[in-house]
Amino acid sequence: MTNAVIVGSGVIGLSIAYQLLECAELRPEKLTIIAAHFPQDEPISHEFTSPWAGAHFRPFPHRPETYESDERESKYTRVTYNIFKRLAAEHPESTIQFMKGVDLLEDPPVEYKTLGPGYNSDSLEKFRKLDVAELPRNVAFGCEYRTYCLNAPVYLAFLQEKVRSLCLAHGTKLLQKRMTLNALKQVYTMFPDCTALFNASGQGLQMDGGFDTACFSIRGQTLLLDVPHTTKYDRMTITHQDRLGNWTFVIKRPTADGSAAQFILGGTKQPDDFSVMPRDWDSDALMARGRVLFPELMCDGKFRVARVNVGFRPARRGGSRVEVERSPYGPVIHAYGLGGMGYETSLGVATHALKLYSSTCPAPKL
Template sequence: MSATTPSKPKVVIVGAGVLGLSTALVLCEKFTHPQLEITVIAEYGPHDLSMNAGLTNYPLYTSPWAGAHFRPFPSKNIQEERESKLTRLTLQKFKELAKSNPESSIEFVQGIEYFEKPDHFYKEIAPGFSNEMDNFSVLPTSSLPEGVEMGVKYDTWVVNSPLYLQFLYRKLRFQYKVNFILTKLTSLRHVNSFVSGSPIIINCSGNGLQYDGGNDLSNFPIRGQTLLINPPSDCKFLHTTITHQSKENLWTFVIPRPLHGGIILGGTKQVDESFTGVRDEDTRALLERGRKLYPELMKENPETGEKYFDIVRINVGLRPARKGGLNLSVESKDVYLDRANHVINNYGAGGMGYELSYGAAIAVYEKLLQLVSSKSAL
């Protein structure tokens, strides 16, 4: 009698944002014995070819609209300290990808931050701020712009978010043979209609889709509006990202998008705001702050001498945040039925999706390894 080949453990990742795709990548990289049968199910994502690398406006699919860059900050509580460690795992992975896969669009640049009214966590360089940040230093007071009390600089990464999502998708689809299904789920239990055999579910659904339907009530949106700028060819921000925090707690930043993706000028941070349209007043406020802080982003009309921002598009996205921060809990559902599903959560990152992406995926991998090693999960 010939030996039968054991079936691969089945995993379904719900959500194809940066957390979902990064989780799939980590599982493909690390699960070689046994291999997994991985399916990604999502309503939005780079597997939807109509998205055209993030140029189509789907505000509920936030990942293409991210800046995106890594801006470390001092931890104020235990949850932020945990998340800070995950950002450093992402930092190390991005260092590797920037060298091995330049098509990922990850680029390391100088990061600069200015604070008009820093709190004591910033002033004391509390844990989570400078840790593992190459070339971190506090700027001399004499070099600070008017009205700024404190400044720091460090080496950090920026990424062209639409291109990075496409990079992850292509790697997963064609190198690792991950299955992608484009559909909207009504619940996590709905997964069983697409994949048989009681798959392990990894919930990267952003707003925290629940097993029986509805979303996690601890989740809330943070509305962001930014401008994609076509800068002058000699713009000094092409390899520098700067964040300016005013005493009114307004954050104004410039983030270059590598591989000729323009520069992001932002932004807004409107908690519990779910409006997905463009607000003209937000655009005007961004342009006013941009003229004051980053005039080098402006072009000049050769005929009139008038300075202006060459706006390519206005981005709007809803960052899926959660009270208590990132949810990495494990749940067991329908355990008394034949189709018991184990659920590993990975959602609620808010505006830190890219920063947490690889580190959170490592945490999911460790939890999944325990599940597939136990008889109850197989």
């Protein structure tokens, strides 16, 4: 019996599970997902990054210092984008909504100004550089393109349900085991029938224990807003960067049942900051910038803050790791270290992981 084991139940792990079950040639007879946290857990743990996300697709040009990883991860985002178009059409309950994306920069790097690779009409739909007359005060550069927003917790629950229903439909035995692993090799002790191991553990749990030393966390604090009235942000997502490097963005959180959407106002990017408690000064700074940039989100001159979100993006120096490790216990397909690009890259990473799986592991007997 083929038993594919996935470590991690965030957006990367569940995307791998979903893609694996969708592919008849690779579909295992048994699927095991091991994680300390699962979608729909209450309360949401700060150790579980995926439910706290925005989430939307915001492309950026390849930077000279990280060109190789930027190029690779950009390709992941385009694969995800194309699959999301199908999911949005066929599964409105996924909450994926396509809309206009706008980037506004006060002091743009040269790769933006020259519309470098990854940030032009070659791979972005409805891409257009804004005219000077269209730019807000103090903004030196702007572009628009077609993008999407989604409701992270609801989308995770959608993926989890798709995994369950696909297993039921195709006779794949599903086991979801809640535990914290200390080392990947524990998987082979618990499941000696493991024929493939996908490591979607975010920070990169290693075979003999510990985490990938190239991995680090980026703390993000955002505000979840109730906005009972209609605004232009129902149809667009905007990201603004000021001269000091502060990123301020508004992301719609669509609903699956037609009820009023909420919005994310963000955010912070604080590497190696492990404070799980919301900080008033971070929230105050976000609201101060939001009052200037996105005043339409306020009600009677104030933001209605439903919750302060604190999450930790699992980033990696040198870019994400999506590759095969041939360990003494068996092959491991690593898929971690995506930082704040988990949703944007999710199905592209899963597609790559499955290609590695098909070239490394024996095909299941159909």
